Amino acid sequence: MLSVFRAAAGRVVRGDVRYYAWMVFLLALIGLAISRYVRQLDRGLITTAMRDQVSWGFYIANFTFLVGIAAAAILLVIPAYLYQFRPIREIVLFGEMVAITAVIMCALFIMVDLGQPLRVWHAWPVLGIMNFPSSLFIWDALALLGYLAINVLLVLYALWRLATGREYRLSLIFPLIVLSIPWAVSIHTITAFLYNGLPSRPFWNASILAPRFLASAFCSGPALMLIILQLIRRFSAVEVDNKALFKIAELIAYAMGVNVLLLGAEMFKEFYSGSVHMAPLEYLYFGLRGQGMLQPWIWEATAFNLIAFLIFLVPRLRERPLFLNLGAVLIVLGVYVEKGMGLVVPGFVPDTLGEIYEYWPTVSEGIIAAGIWATGALLFTLMVKFTVPIYTGQIRAERAAERGRR
Amino acid sequence: MDDTPSESGRPATVSRRAFTKGLALGLGATALPTGPAAALDWTAFFQKHFREMSEEEIRRTVERLEREARHRWRKDIRISTTRAMPGVVFGAGVDLSRCIGCRRCVYACVEENNQSRNPQVHWITVLRFRKGEKWSDLANAEKYYEPGRVPEEGFFYLPVQCQLCDNSPCVRVCPTRATWKEPDGIVVVDYNWCIGCRYCMAACPFGARRFNWAEPTIPVDEVNPDTHYLGNRPRPKGVVEKCTLCIHRVRAGRYPACVEACPVGARKFGNLLDPGSEIRYLIEHKRVFRLKEDLNTEPKFYYFFSA
Ligand code: SF4
Ligand code: SF4
Numbered sequence: 001m002l003s004v005f006r007a008a009a010g011r012v013v014r015g016d017v018r019y020y021a022w023m024v025f026l027l028a029l030i031g032l033a034i035s036r037y038v039r040q041l042d043r044g045l046i047t048t049a050m051r052d053q054v055s056w057g058f059y060i061a062n063f064t065f066l067v068g069i070a071a072a073a074i075l076l077v078i079p080a081y082l083y084q085f086r087p088i089r090e091i092v093l094f095g096e097m098v099a100i101t102a103v104i105m106c107a108l109f110i111m112v113d114l115g116q117p118l119r120v121w122h123a124w125p126v127l128g129i130m131n132f133p134s135s136l137f138i139w140d141a142l143a144l145l146g147y148l149a150i151n152v153l154l155v156l157y158a159l160w161r162l163a164t165g166r167e168y169r170l171s172l173i174f175p176l177i178v179l180s181i182p183w184a185v186s187i188h189t190i191t192a193f194l195y196n197g198l199p200s201r202p203f204w205n206a207s208i209l210a211p212r213f214l215a216s217a218f219c220s221g222p223a224l225m226l227i228i229l230q231l232i233r234r235f236s237a238v239e240v241d242n243k244a245l246f247k248i249a250e251l252i253a254y255a256m257g258v259n260v261l262l263l264g265a266e267m268f269k270e271f272y273s274g275s276v277h278m279a280p281l282e283y284l285y286f287g288l289r290g291q292g293m294l295q296p297w298i299w300e301a302t303a304f305n306l307i308a309f310l311i312f313l314v315p316r317l318r319e320r321p322l323f324l325n326l327g328a329v330l331i332v333l334g335v336y337v338e339k340g341m342g343l344v345v346p347g348f349v350p351d352t353l354g355e356i357y358e359y360w361p362t363v364s365e366g367i368i369a370a371g372i373w374a375t376g377a378l379l380f381t382l383m384v385k386f387t388v389p390i391y392t393g394q395i396r397a398e399r400a401a402e403r404g405r406r
Numbered sequence: 407m408d409d410t411p412s413e414s415g416r417p418a419t420v421s422r423r424a425f426t427k428g429l430a431l432g433l434g435a436t437a438l439p440t441g442p443a444a445a446l447d448w449t450a451f452f453q454k455h456f457r458e459m460s461e462e463e464i465r466r467t468v469e470r471l472e473r474e475a476r477h478r479w480r481k482d483i484r485i486s487t488t489r490a491m492p493g494v495v496f497g498a499g500v501d502l503s504r505c506i507g508c509r510r511c512v513y514a515c516v517e518e519n520n521q522s523r524n525p526q527v528h529w530i531t532v533l534r535f536r537k538g539e540k541w542s543d544l545a546n547a548e549k550y551y552e553p554g555r556v557p558e559e560g561f562f563y564l565p566v567q568c569q570l571c572d573n574s575p576c577v578r579v580c581p582t583r584a585t586w587k588e589p590d591g592i593v594v595v596d597y598n599w600c601i602g603c604r605y606c607m608a609a610c611p612f613g614a615r616r617f618n619w620a621e622p623t624i625p626v627d628e629v630n631p632d633t634h635y636l637g638n639r640p641r642p643k644g645v646v647e648k649c650t651l652c653i654h655r656v657r658a659g660r661y662p663a664c665v666e667a668c669p670v671g672a673r674k675f676g677n678l679l680d681p682g683s684e685i686r687y688l689i690e691h692k693r694v695f696r697l698k699e700d701l702n703t704e705p706k707f708y709y710f711f712s713a
Binding site: 043044045046048050051052053055056110113114115116117118119120122123128129130131134135136137138141194195197198199200201276279347348350351352353354355 | 533544545604609
């Protein structure tokens with residue numbers, strides 16, 4: 001089995017021109033981001049546009065979006081194992097790898113946001129002093145670490161079975177899979193609670209926040225999977241059944257329906273009752289006292305989500321590749337704005353003393369964030385490159401052939 | 407995307423040299439404490455939480471911090487670690503009928519507590535409201551008023567700083583317990599333990615916490631050398647700070663700087679457990695209120711009207 005892994009690792013460094021170009025592109029982005037990050041370390045977070053009024057920004061927005069992506073792996077797991085929906089079951093492995101990548105990116109986004117990153121051990125078990133159970137930050141860190149561990153175990157187990165040419169032994173792994181489902185829900189719920197539990201910020205302090213988080217995550221995660229799976233199908237020997245893709249699209253339609261409904265409920269409550277607590281939502285959608293930088297973005301996101309909802313709702317549309325991809329891209333972009341900047345920034349606008357500070361990330365923040373996305377893409381590409389020949393049984397087949405010749 | 411103002415004029419793209427240098431630095435000097443001051447830095451790196459240190463460890467830590475401060479500020483800076491006195495819980499207040507919005511307290515606080523001049527850090531914010539307009543939700547507060555002279559006709563003022571919450575949301579959310587409430591009711595930060603996550607800033611309902619977005623700068627001759635570990639000792643960049651009611655003064659039996667600086671005597675202060683204190687007299691004899699009482703953070707900072 002180890003020899004199979006070694007053979008697979010050997011293949012990771014081999015590829016065609018497009019593969020090398022992709023790698024160089026990602027490494028260049030990462031290098032650029034590192035140089036910007038070094039500058040940020042040197043000068044402090046003044047290189048960002050965050051200030052006391054809006055003390056979290058683009059980094060935390062990306063973090064929040066990515067927790068949603070990580071949680072979405074389960075949307076593939078549920079039908080795969082619980083309902084024995086074969087076509088999806090085959091590709092769950094890739095969903096789990098997306099989850100692993102997303103959690104690692106989450107950790108990176110938190111790291112670059114810290115004012116004293118070297119002290120991160122202060123929040124670690126045993127070494128530091130964890131404010132548990134009081135701080136939701138600690139809950140979130142533990143939940144994400146646990147989720148990472150579960151997914152790593154699931155992927156390793158699957159690879160091991162594939163490498164030795166055996167079927168999944170469900171009995172062995174089933175408890176872990178069952179555990180992973182509520183766990184995925186919990187990472188996203190806890191992330192929502194991290195914001196939700198702050199009465200100082202009425203925009204977040206609404207009980208609809210956690211359900212809205214989940215609904216939108218179940219849109220963006222699977223939509224991203226739709227794109228990734230098609231890319232894997234295009235660039236490797238992995239076969240992905242169209243039926244699986246259509247099923248995912250259908251699930252997204254339901255999730256988006258719920259997401260839109262919850263958004264409507266929130267809009268109604270705030271704007272009909274019209275208390276001062278509607279100020280952040282007003283800022284986001286209509287502008288407040290002449291200021292509202294996020295307006296075009298949030299309307300764009302809303303339009304994207306609604307269009308994608310219609311596409312995925314109608315079977316005839318979602319089964320056409322063009323529309324399928326269009327819908328997937330629209331949702332990823334839409335939720336990226338809605339659950340990223342659109343969620344974090346209005347929490348701080350107006351601030352607790354009524355001031356409006358319009359936050360927009362600096363070039364430096366943008367480059368560092370791009371670097372983390374590139375790191376994620378690099379990690380995922382390498383994992384896929386490593387996994388595919390094992391997954392397709394290519395390596396085993398070649399070895400068997402070799403042995404036969406001898 | 408805009409770049410920060412401080413960077414205007416610099417090209418947005420990074421040259422190749424900076425790029426390679428960045429890579430090398432990222433993996434070396436900046437990421438880990440190495441180089442000439444390494445031994446010093448490693449002790450700082452492993453420094454324990456203030457409340458976990460023994461008396462001996464505190465003594466050695468303070469010695470090192472004083473040494474570092476002398477090096478950085480070219481001045482002898484004393485860092486006291488005076489503990490809370492038993493039987494004392496501090497409270498403070500402002501008489502809104504007297505406050506004239508002159509911001510003397512703001513500047514006295516900056517000087518007393520070694521707040522950064524650039525970037526500008528103010529622990530106290532004075533809000534201005536138009537008389538007759540709604541104000542208690544703070545939504546229409548004006549923070550940047552700049553009149554030729556105060557008080558202005560038709561306006562009134564409300565200074566805000568840490569409200570000394572008894573049930574502090576900032577303490578609740580801090581992942582590392584780097585901020586906590588002392589026995590005398592003062593909420594403090596251990597600047598050597600704070601990781602700079604700013605969760606506490608999101609949690610504070612009164613905009614009281616400040617982050618050191620860059621290395622604080624103070625003209626050397628303006629550095630106040632009389633400091634406290636949990637209060638006004640010079641801070642590094644990347645950590646949170648806030649009003650401590652001048653912990654170094656009040657624990658030595660003096661008034662906070664803002665109370666002393668107020669030209670109209672609008673600011674009040676005292677021991678809430680002492681029935682004879684001025685603050686207790688005011689609470690019992692005036693109609694007092696506290697900001698955002700609906701959030702149940704139980705501030706120990708009182709506002710009242712004497713007239
Ligand atoms: S006012 Fe803010 S900083 Fe002060 S104790 Fe309350 S929550 Fe903490
Ligand atoms: S910024 Fe510092 S004091 Fe505030 S929550 Fe984070 S670690 Fe605690």
